[in-house]
Amino acid sequence: MKAVILLSGGMDSAVCCAIAQSEGFSLYALHVRYHQRTSEKELRCAHALATHYHVHDFKELSINFLQEIGGSGLIDSSIELPVTEKDAHAIPPSYVPFRNSILLSYATAWAEVISAEAIFYGANSIDFSGYPDCRPRYFKAFQALIDAGTKDDTRIRLRTPLATMSKAEIVTRGVTLQVPFQLTWSCYIDPDMACGVCDSCRLRLKGFKTAGVTDPIVYRS
Amino acid sequence: MKAVILLSGGMDSAVCCAIAQSEGFSLYALHVRYHQRTSEKELRCAHALATHYHVHDFKELSINFLQEIGGSGLIDSSIELPVTEKDAHAIPPSYVPFRNSILLSYATAWAEVISAEAIFYGANSIDFSGYPDCRPRYFKAFQALIDAGTKDDTRIRLRTPLATMSKAEIVTRGVTLQVPFQLTWSCYIDPDMACGVCDSCRLRLKGFKTAGVTDPIVYRS
Numbered sequence: 001m002k003a004v005i006l007l008s009g010g011m012d013s014a015v016c017c018a019i020a021q022s023e024g025f026s027l028y029a030l031h032v033r034y035h036q037r038t039s040e041k042e043l044r045c046a047h048a049l050a051t052h053y054h055v056h057d058f059k060e061l062s063i064n065f066l067q068e069i070g071g072s073g074l075i076d077s078s079i080e081l082p083v084t085e086k087d088a089h090a091i092p093p094s095y096v097p098f099r100n101s102i103l104l105s106y107a108t109a110w111a112e113v114i115s116a117e118a119i120f121y122g123a124n125s126i127d128f129s130g131y132p133d134c135r136p137r138y139f140k141a142f143q144a145l146i147d148a149g150t151k152d153d154t155r156i157r158l159r160t161p162l163a164t165m166s167k168a169e170i171v172t173r174g175v176t177l178q179v180p181f182q183l184t185w186s187c188y189i190d191p192d193m194a195c196g197v198c199d200s201c202r203l204r205l206k207g208f209k210t211a212g213v214t215d216p217i218v219y220r221s
Numbered sequence: 222m223k224a225v226i227l228l229s230g231g232m233d234s235a236v237c238c239a240i241a242q243s244e245g246f247s248l249y250a251l252h253v254r255y256h257q258r259t260s261e262k263e264l265r266c267a268h269a270l271a272t273h274y275h276v277h278d279f280k281e282l283s284i285n286f287l288q289e290i291g292g293s294g295l296i297d298s299s300i301e302l303p304v305t306e307k308d309a310h311a312i313p314p315s316y317v318p319f320r321n322s323i324l325l326s327y328a329t330a331w332a333e334v335i336s337a338e339a340i341f342y343g344a345n346s347i348d349f350s351g352y353p354d355c356r357p358r359y360f361k362a363f364q365a366l367i368d369a370g371t372k373d374d375t376r377i378r379l380r381t382p383l384a385t386m387s388k389a390e391i392v393t394r395g396v397t398l399q400v401p402f403q404l405t406w407s408c409y410i411d412p413d414m415a416c417g418v419c420d421s422c423r424l425r426l427k428g429f430k431t432a433g434v435t436d437p438i439v440y441r442s
Contacts, residue, residue, distance in 0.1 A: 061286050065327055068280065069334045082389055095335040101326035106286055109319040113290045126357055133370040141362070141369040148362040149322055149354040151312055 002056075002116040003159075004028045004107045011047030011184040011204060012162055015170050016122030017053050019161050027055040028114060032103050035067040041191035048183040061106055066096055091130050095187065100133035101142070104158070108146055111156045118157045127167035127203045130200035136163060167207025174215055182216035196221040223277075223337040224380075225249045225328045230266030232405040232425060233383055236391050237343030238274050239398035240382050249335060253324050256288040260322040262412035269404040282327055286425065287317055312351050321354035325379070329367055344392065345383045357384060373439045378398070388428025396434055403437040415441040 003025035007013050010071065020027060031046040033039045043060065043086045100123070107119045123134050132138065143158045162170050174181060184203045187194035194201050196219035208215040224246035228234050241248060252267040254260045264281065271279045321344070328340045344355050362377045371377065381392055395402060407425045408415035415422050417440035421426065429436040 032335055045292065057382045059286070065280070065282050066330065069331045097331040098326055098328075098367075099372055102323065102330065103367060105319055105322035109287065109317075109323065110290045112318040135369065138366070138369040143364045144363045145322060145366050146319075148356065148359040149319055150284075151316075151353055191391070 002026050002028060002114055003118040003120050004030055004110075004111045004114075005055075005120040006103055006107055007031050007046045007049060007055075007058075008122075009049065009185050010122070010200075011126055011179075011181055011186055012122035012170060013046075014049050014178065014179050014181070014184045015160060015174040015187035016120050017049060017055075018161075018179050020118070020120040020168060021053055022177060025120075026120065027053060028110065029055040029058045030061060030081060030103075030107050031108060032061045032063060034063040034099065034104070036096075036184065037189060038187060038191040040105050045183055045185045049180070052180055052183060059110070063102065066099065066102075069097075069220045070194075091132065091204065095131050095154060098133060100138070104142055108150065108156060112150050114148050115154075117155060118159050118160070120159045121187075122162050123160050124162045124165065124167070124170065124194055126163075139163065140170065166210070167203050168210035171211035175211070184217070185212065192219070194219045196198050196207070223247050223249060223332075223335055224339040224341050225229060225251055225332045225337050226276075226327055227324055227337075227343070228252050228267045228276075228279075228339040229343075230270065230272060231343070231407050231421075232395065232400075232402055232404060233343035233345055233391060234267075235270050235343075235400050235402065235405045236395040237341050237383060238270060238276075239395065239400045241339070241341040241380075242274055246339065246341075248274060249331065249337065250274075250333060251277045251324075251328050252279065253280060253282045253284060253327070253348040255284040256390065257318065257405065258318075258410060259408060259412040262406050265403055266406045268403070273401055273404060280331070282322065286358040287320065287323075291319075312353065316352050319354060321352075321359070325363055329371065329377060331373050333375055336375075338376060339380050340379045341380045341382070344381050345384050345386065345388070347385060347387050360384065387431070388424050389431035392428045392432035392434050398431070405438075413440070415440045 001024055003020050005017055005020055005027050007029040030051045111119050125134055125136055139160050146156050186200045188198040188200045189195045194217055222245055223303050226241055226248050228250040238387045259264055332340050346355055346357055360381050367377050407421045409419040409421045410416045415438055
């Protein structure tokens with residue numbers, strides 16, 4: 001029973017990995033780099049998690065095109081990333097246009113080739129940054145795309161087990177599954193010491209605090 | 222009025238380009254290489270077509286991952302490609318798993334960044350090789366994915382004007398629009414002289430013959 005897992009190196013991907021493994025899947029990890037600011041650090045974390053979880057295969061995919069077309073503060077350092085609470089309904093500048101479709105399309109291609117039954121993706125639609133391609137209706141649409149665009153005898157389920165969990169619930173679940181959170185990275189901005197103030201750091205810190213768990217990584221502020 | 226067009230260098234992409242231009246779109250051409258056997262030749266044809274149609278921008282995207290995961294005779298020369306009529310319902314070994322979703326996801330990302338209104342893709346569901354990701358229901362699913370996965374104020378229409386045309390009708394339409402068919406390439410196997418016997422050559426030859434038009438490129442057999 002095989003599953004492709006998108007392993008970014010972030011805490012959600014780590015918890016998702018633990019869930020997939022607990023269900024008995026043999027894991028095929030796909031790590032995607034797209035010149036985001038902290039990509040080297042994320043790759044090291046993904047490697048460490050892959051080793052920890054004894055994944056069957058690890059593939060690294062480098063995407064230059066997203067940098068070439070621009071349009072995201074995650075990639076283009078001339079676009080400022082927010083460090084304060086934002087309008088809950090606005091899409092922040094860290095949004096990378098249609099990124100998840102690119103990632104999931106590669107994952108599906110690989111899943112079809114190795115006859116995997118599932119793709120695990122640690123996306124979260126509760127404590128998230130409001131990206132359109134993280135909403136439940138988006139993942140439903142992607143499942144329909146898989147069903148329409150693969151061979152008729154292919155059965156691949158897109159699994160997003162964290163989709164409806166709060167960040168605190170993800171932390172709690174991770175603790176139960178003994179996830180090595182010290183091997184994960186969330187900061188969008190600084191690859192050496194987490195800034196503590198970007199969207200991603202704030203969501204992570206809030207999650208650990210609400211769960212009553214100490215985050216093992218060190219923050220600047 | 223901008224449109225991203227997937228410009229492979231094949232005859233369908235050329236006719237599609239002519240249609241998009243005739244509708245008044247400013248064209249942003251995306252050429253994708255994925256280590257298929259005739260990729261160098263296809264790139265030269267795509268460049269020639271881009272020059273002919275005065276595209277506003279031309280981007281070349283190289284995908285290594287499809288070669289890395291294998292699974293297609295278009296990429297892996299150890300997999301034999303058919304040179305005879307096949308079972309009409311079988312998916313041939315030239316199928317590249319989920320390739321179109323990867324291509325269209327990149328096209329959508331670019332379209333969203335430049336605020337394009339359309340993506341033109343010269344896919345054809347009549348005289349085609351039976352790939353699951355060329356069927357009408359697949360393109361309908363991809364449109365739903367675009368709608369779900371882009372910002373709410375983004376309006377991108379996925380246009381497949383050749384979808385319901387026969388190859389002969391595509392040739393006839395191309396002749397009407399003065400498409401330079403001599404600048405296009407279709408052969409899956411030989412980048413120097415079209416083999417005349419692979420799936421793609423046979424569909425092309427049949428189309429020109431039925432349309433009563435002479436194909437300007439030279440064939441070996």
